[in-house]
Amino acid sequence: MERLKLSRIALQALAWVGLWVVVFMILGGGNDAPLRFFRRLWPLLVAIAAVVIINGAVLLPRLYFSDRRGWYVVAGAALVAAATLILQYGSVPDRAFPIDFGRGARPRGMGMATLRYLLPVATAFLGSSLIEVMRYAGYREKQAVQAQREQLTTELKFLKSQxxxxxxxxxxxxxxxxxxxxxxxxxxxxxxxxxxxxxxxxxxxxxxxxxxxxxxxxxxxxxxxxxxxxxxxxxxxxxxxxxxxxxxxxxxxxxxxxxxxxxxxxxxxxxxxxxxxxxxxxxxxxxxxxxxxxxxxxxxxxxxxxxxxxxxxxxxxxxxxxxxxxxxxxxxxxxxxxxxxxx
Missing domain, CATH: 3.30.565.10 (Histidine kinase-like ATPase, C-terminal domain)
Known part of the structure; x- marks a missing residue:
C-alpha cells in the first residue's frame, strides 16, 4: 500500500516536471540547444519535483488530512518560499533562466526575478495539493457510501428482528x-x-x-x-x-x-x-x-x-x-x- 502511494506521488512529480518543460519550450526556451536548455532548467525541475514529493508524502498526510490545516498552510507557504529563494539566490550565479528576460546576468532582486521561480513552484504545489485533496475526498465518499450500505444492511436485519x-x-x-x-x-x-x-x-x-x-x-x-x-x-x-x-x-x-x-x-x-x-x-x-x-x-x-x-x-x-x-x-x-x- 505504501509503495503504491509513493509511486503515485513520484508519478505526479514527474508529470509536473514534464508540464513545465513543455511550457518553457513553448515560451521560447527551446530555441537553445537541447543540452544547454536542460542545463539551465534542471535546478527548477528538481525544485518542482522536490516540492511535489514533500507535499504529497509529508505535508498532506501529516497536516492536512490530520485536520491540522492551519499548520499545513504555514508549512506549505514556507516550503514554496524556501524553494523559490534557493533557486533565486542559491543557484550557480552565471546560469541564466531558461527564458531570457534580457541579456547579461540574471537580475538578483525581487519582483520579476523571484516571480519567474515562484510561479512554477507555487503552481506545482497548489496543483498537486488539489489533485490529492480531490482523490482523498473521493476515497472518503466511497468509505461513507460503504459504511452507509453496511449500516442499512445491519438496520434491516435489526428491524426484521424487532x-x-x-x-x-x-x-x-x-x-x-x-x-x-x-x-x-x-x-x-x-x-x-x-x-x-x-x-x-x-x-x-x-x-x-x-x-x-x-x-x-x-x-x-x-x-x-x-x-x-x-x-x-x-x-x-x-x-x-x-x-x-x-x-x-x-x-x-x-x-x-x-x-x-x-x-x-x-x-x-x-x-x-x-x-x-x-x-x-x-x-x-x-x-x-x-x-x-x-x-x-x-x-x-x-x-x-x-x-x-x-x-x-x-x-x-x-x-x-x-x-x-x-x-x-x-x-x-x-x-x-x-x-x-x-x-
Missing part, C-alpha cells in the same frame, strides 16, 4: 390462557405486551430514548416470558434506573437478553438460570447478562433475534470508540458484558 413472531405468538397464547383462567395477571400482561409493541413500532424510530424506556422494555419482556411456566424460572434482573434520562439507542440491550433466553434452557429449574445486571456510571452503563449453558445444546430458534455479531456491528456504527464488549464462554456458563459511554 417484531419476533415466535415471541408474540407465545405471549398471546399465554395471555389467552390467563383470560380463560380468569387470572388477574391477564390485564397486566396485555398492557405489558401493548407497551412493548408501542415501543418497538414507534419509539424505536428515534435515534435515542431514555434509559428508563429500555429498562421497562426488558422488564416487560422477562415478565411475559415467565408466563409460560407457572413453576417460575431462575431469573434475576437487577436493573439500575437511578439515571432514567440517560440517552440510549432504542432496543440496543434486548438482543443480549433474548440471546440468553434462546440458549440457556432456563425452563430447566434445576440447572438453568439467567442473571441480568445493569449498573449506571458517571458517563454511561455497564450491562451484564449471564446464562447457563446446557449439557445438550438447545435447538436454535431461527425466527427473530439478530445475534451478538450484528449487535457488535450496530455498536460500532452508533458508538464508535465509546463501547467495549467482552464475551466469556465457559462449559456451564456464558457471559457478555457491555460497557457503554452515553454522555
Amino acid at each position: 417484531v419476533n413472531p415466535h415471541f408474540l405468538f407465545n405471549s398471546l397464547n399465554n395471555i389467552y390462557t390467563l383470560t380463560l383462567l380468569r387470572d388477574e395477571k391477564a390485564p397486566e400482561s396485555l398492557l405489558r405486551l401493548s407497551g412493548m409493541l408501542r415501543y418497538m413500532l414507534y419509539d424505536s424510530e428515534t435515534e435515542a430514548v431514555a434509559l428508563s424506556r429500555e429498562i421497562e422494555y426488558i422488564r416487560n419482556y422477562i415478565a411475559l416470558l415467565q408466563l409460560k411456566d407457572s413453576r417460575g424460572m431462575n431469573i434475576t434482573a437487577d436493573l439500575d434506573d437511578s439515571r432514567p434520562n440517560l440517552p440510549i439507542a432504542p432496543l440496543l440491550l434486548i438482543p443480549f437478553v433474548e440471546n440468553a433466553f434462546k440458549h440457556s434452557r432456563v425452563e430447566d429449574i434445576g440447572v438453568g438460570f439467567i442473571e441480568i445486571n445493569l449498573a449506571t456510571t458517571s458517563q454511561g452503563i455497564e450491562f451484564t447478562v449471564i446464562n447457563s449453558v446446557p449439557a445438550i445444546p438447545t435447538p436454535l430458534d431461527g425466527v427473530g433475534g439478530i445475534g451478538l455479531d450484528n449487535v457488535r456491528k450496530r455498536l460500532e456504527l452508533l458508538y464508535p470508540n465509546r463501547h467495549q464488549m467482552s464475551i466469556e464462554s465457559a462449559e456451564e456458563r456464558f457471559a457478555v458484558t457491555l460497557n457503554l459511554q452515553l454522555t
Whole structure:
C-alpha cells in the first residue's frame, strides 16, 4: 500500500516536471540547444519535483488530512518560499533562466526575478495539493457510501428482528390462557405486551430514548416470558434506573437478553438460570447478562433475534470508540458484558 502511494506521488512529480518543460519550450526556451536548455532548467525541475514529493508524502498526510490545516498552510507557504529563494539566490550565479528576460546576468532582486521561480513552484504545489485533496475526498465518499450500505444492511436485519413472531405468538397464547383462567395477571400482561409493541413500532424510530424506556422494555419482556411456566424460572434482573434520562439507542440491550433466553434452557429449574445486571456510571452503563449453558445444546430458534455479531456491528456504527464488549464462554456458563459511554 505504501509503495503504491509513493509511486503515485513520484508519478505526479514527474508529470509536473514534464508540464513545465513543455511550457518553457513553448515560451521560447527551446530555441537553445537541447543540452544547454536542460542545463539551465534542471535546478527548477528538481525544485518542482522536490516540492511535489514533500507535499504529497509529508505535508498532506501529516497536516492536512490530520485536520491540522492551519499548520499545513504555514508549512506549505514556507516550503514554496524556501524553494523559490534557493533557486533565486542559491543557484550557480552565471546560469541564466531558461527564458531570457534580457541579456547579461540574471537580475538578483525581487519582483520579476523571484516571480519567474515562484510561479512554477507555487503552481506545482497548489496543483498537486488539489489533485490529492480531490482523490482523498473521493476515497472518503466511497468509505461513507460503504459504511452507509453496511449500516442499512445491519438496520434491516435489526428491524426484521424487532417484531419476533415466535415471541408474540407465545405471549398471546399465554395471555389467552390467563383470560380463560380468569387470572388477574391477564390485564397486566396485555398492557405489558401493548407497551412493548408501542415501543418497538414507534419509539424505536428515534435515534435515542431514555434509559428508563429500555429498562421497562426488558422488564416487560422477562415478565411475559415467565408466563409460560407457572413453576417460575431462575431469573434475576437487577436493573439500575437511578439515571432514567440517560440517552440510549432504542432496543440496543434486548438482543443480549433474548440471546440468553434462546440458549440457556432456563425452563430447566434445576440447572438453568439467567442473571441480568445493569449498573449506571458517571458517563454511561455497564450491562451484564449471564446464562447457563446446557449439557445438550438447545435447538436454535431461527425466527427473530439478530445475534451478538450484528449487535457488535450496530455498536460500532452508533458508538464508535465509546463501547467495549467482552464475551466469556465457559462449559456451564456464558457471559457478555457491555460497557457503554452515553454522555
